[in-house]
Amino acid sequence: MKNKTQYSCQSCGFSTSKWLGRCPECGGWNSLVEEKIVNTKDNSIAAVRDQFQVPGKTTSNLIKLGDENSNLRPGFSNRSITHSKELDRVLGGGMVPDGFVLIGGDPGIGKSTLLLQVADGFMQSNPEKHVLYVSGEESLEQIQSRAKRLKIENSNSIFLAAETQLEKVFNLVKETNPSLLIMDSLQTFSTGFIESAPGTVSQVREVTSRLMNLAKSARIAVWLVGHVTKDGAIAGPKIVEHLVDTVLYFEGEQGQTMRLLRTVKNRFGNTNELGVFEMTSEGLSDVANPSSLFLSERSQEAVGTAIVATMEGSRPLLVELQALCVPSPYGTPRRTSVGLDSQKLAILTAVLEKHAEAPILNHDLFFNVAGGLKLSEPACDLASMAAILSSIIERPIPSSTVFLGEVGLTGEVRKVSQIELRIDEAKKLGFKEVVLPWSQMDRAKKTKGISLVGIQHVSELRSKI
Ligand code: TYD
Ligand code: MG
Numbered sequence: 001m002k003n004k005t006q007y008s009c010q011s012c013g014f015s016t017s018k019w020l021g022r023c024p025e026c027g028g029w030n031s032l033v034e035e036k037i038v039n040t041k042d043n044s045i046a047a048v049r050d051q052f053q054v055p056g057k058t059t060s061n062l063i064k065l066g067d068e069n070s071n072l073r074p075g076f077s078n079r080s081i082t083h084s085k086e087l088d089r090v091l092g093g094g095m096v097p098d099g100f101v102l103i104g105g106d107p108g109i110g111k112s113t114l115l116l117q118v119a120d121g122f123m124q125s126n127p128e129k130h131v132l133y134v135s136g137e138e139s140l141e142q143i144q145s146r147a148k149r150l151k152i153e154n155s156n157s158i159f160l161a162a163e164t165q166l167e168k169v170f171n172l173v174k175e176t177n178p179s180l181l182i183m184d185s186l187q188t189f190s191t192g193f194i195e196s197a198p199g200t201v202s203q204v205r206e207v208t209s210r211l212m213n214l215a216k217s218a219r220i221a222v223w224l225v226g227h228v229t230k231d232g233a234i235a236g237p238k239i240v241e242h243l244v245d246t247v248l249y250f251e252g253e254q255g256q257t258m259r260l261l262r263t264v265k266n267r268f269g270n271t272n273e274l275g276v277f278e279m280t281s282e283g284l285s286d287v288a289n290p291s292s293l294f295l296s297e298r299s300q301e302a303v304g305t306a307i308v309a310t311m312e313g314s315r316p317l318l319v320e321l322q323a324l325c326v327p328s329p330y331g332t333p334r335r336t337s338v339g340l341d342s343q344k345l346a347i348l349t350a351v352l353e354k355h356a357e358a359p360i361l362n363h364d365l366f367f368n369v370a371g372g373l374k375l376s377e378p379a380c381d382l383a384s385m386a387a388i389l390s391s392i393i394e395r396p397i398p399s400s401t402v403f404l405g406e407v408g409l410t411g412e413v414r415k416v417s418q419i420e421l422r423i424d425e426a427k428k429l430g431f432k433e434v435v436l437p438w439s440q441m442d443r444a445k446k447t448k449g450i451s452l453v454g455i456q457h458v459s460e461l462r463s464k465i
Contacts, residue, residue: 007032008201013239015201035202036195079268083121086277086286087114089315090248090261092269095122097179098219099268100212102186104226104237105250110259111225112138113283114250115182116150118223122180123154130157132178136164136188136198150283164198166191166207170214178220183211185225186237201239208240241265252279253372258293259284260373263313273313291318291429294371300399304391306465307402307431308383309422310375316418316425318402320370321380323387325363333361339369340384341376348385348407355411356385356458358392378406379416382435385458390465397465400432411458413437423447435464 008015009032014025016032023031079094088094091101095118105111112135119131135143140162147155159176163169166189173181183189189207190198197203208224215222224244226237241247245267252259261275276290287293295318298305304323309316321340328334337345345367352358365388369375382405390397404422406414416422419440426434427450436444438454445452453464 004037006035006037006202008035010201013201013205033196033200035200037193037202080122080125083117083124084275084277084284084286085288086261086275087118087121089313090263090273090275091246092263092266092273095180095221096245096268097221098215099221099246100215100244101221101223101246101248102208102226102237102240102244103223103248103250104228106254107227108254109250109252110277110279110284111250112143112184113146113150113279114261114277115184115223115225116143116147116152117283119158119180119182120150120152120154123157126179127154127157129179130159130176131180131182132159132161132172132176133182133184134161134163134169134172135184136162137185138162149281164188164190166210173214173218173220180221180223181211181214183222183224185227186240187227204239205243208243212243251372251374256372258287258372270313274315274317291316291425294319294373295429297370298399301396303394303396304387306383306387306390306397307399307426308375308380309402309404309426310373310377310380311418311422316422317373318425318429318431319373319375321375321383321387322368322370323384323391324366325360325388325391328362328364334364334366336365337367339372339374340367340380345384347409348381349388351407351409351411351458352385352388356389356461358389360388360392363392378414379404379422381405381407382413382455382458382461386435386461386465389461393462395465398433400430401465402426402431402434404434404436405455406437407458413455413457415440419444420447423450423452426450 006015006017007019009023009025009028011028011031012026014023020032022029078097081094082088103111119133122131140160143160161172186204187199190203191206194202194206211222214220229236247265249262249264257279259277259279263271263273265271276287277284278287298320306321307318308321309318335342335345349360353360383403385407386397386403404416406416408414415437423434423444424447433451433453435453435455438456441452441454455464
């Protein structure tokens with residue numbers, strides 16, 4: 001059969017049959033690389049599926065929507081709880097037996113550490129099963145020494161292999177019959193069906209789709225690690241997100257111990273869930289009450305700080321927002337923001353200038369979300385503005401006040417979602433007052449024991465701080 005050649009952009013995954021100097025999709029220069037696809041009969045998805053068909057199980061994919069005791073997807077009902085409550089939360093209530101999870105993140109953030117702990121936790125709740133951990137980037141000794149450090153208890157039920165050839169991994173799967181397969185990492189594996197180097201777009205795609213087939217036909221939970229690369233030189237996890245069931249991203253500042261695990265996509269649960277972990281000398285441990293962690297270093301009644309209750313998935317989180325305004329020596333004032341989109345900050349400052357008479361256009365503004373969290377929720381508008389205003393007029397906000405509200409371009413304060421949950425969390429952490437949209441006062445009154453202050457327009461903000 002004829003071999004096909006294609007040129008794939010290594011940054012965005014665009015492919016074409018002829019070489020181009022510039023990728024028409026993402027505009028990257030010199031990013032197209034020749035990739036050969038060996039076209040053999042075995043290359044079909046059906047071949048992989050046949051290889052792993054579980055004997056005795058139905059081959060038909062046809063059932064009725066209402067069929068309850070169908071054994072086609074046992075996953076949804078038989079979730080196994082992992083070792084960590086935070087991890088269960090991001091997975092939507094535990095691990096699905098044939099779920100395919102992609103976990104992305106910067107190198108060194110703690111992905112391999114988490115997966116060893118996942119393997120250990122899985123063995124604790126499923127002592128009769130097996131786990132296969134395949135590493136393409138570390139030696140067996142390295143993994144063993146990490147396992148010692150993590151005090152992995154079930155090390156005799158976890159098979160370890162150092163391998164980069166996908167076909168050989170499949171043989172290992174046949175040999176060890178695992179219920180959980182961990183592949184670390186995506187960019188190091190390659191299949192013989194494609195000639196290009198490991199980590200190129202076509203390899204990454206092919207490896208992922210073959211693993212997906214393995215997960216579904218042999219009913220194995222597969223966890224795949226993908227490094228996020230900034231320069232796009234190696235194809236990253238973004239390119240295969242659409243193929244997998246669940247996409248988790250591991251974030252955190254280098255040098256800090258807090259790690260955030262975020263659900264970007266989940267066929268078995270909510271997206272935007274957030275798990276909070278701490279990296280300790282014995283691996284990752286759950287942070288049971290993240291709000292108190294985010295607020296732990298807060299200084300009392302400081303100028304330029306305000307607290308907001310933001311929703312991360314189904315969980316409310318209290319976060320401190322900080323603003324520093326200093327008179328600008330230049331015609332164009334500086335705007336620097338960490339954790340809040342700079343476009344958003346530009347809008348908020350313009351609304352403040354226009355509707356709250358804050359002389360912000362001749363001030364440099366530095367904005368920060370404490371604890372390294374990234375905020376994208378409109379419900380944080382009012383608190384961000386309160387922090388900026390407090391810095392401009394040099395008046396501290398009482399440390400027991402929380403702000404909630406979206407602000408429109410005309411300065412009106414709009415409703416936020418799930419207000420009761422947010423107020424409850426504030427009350428739990430000992431806050432005494434919530435400034436919230438006037439239109440939601442009635443709904444919020446259900447929560448007793450915290451004083452509520454309604455606000456209709458940002459022009460009133462000055463009198464509330
Ligand atoms: P690792 O899991 O190797 O990261 P990744 O697989 O995402 O590249 O973790 C790397 C960092 O974690 C490393 O700098 C050391 C740190 N670490 C701890 O702080 N405590 C531990 O118990 C372990 C195993 C690692
Ligand atoms: Mg690793």
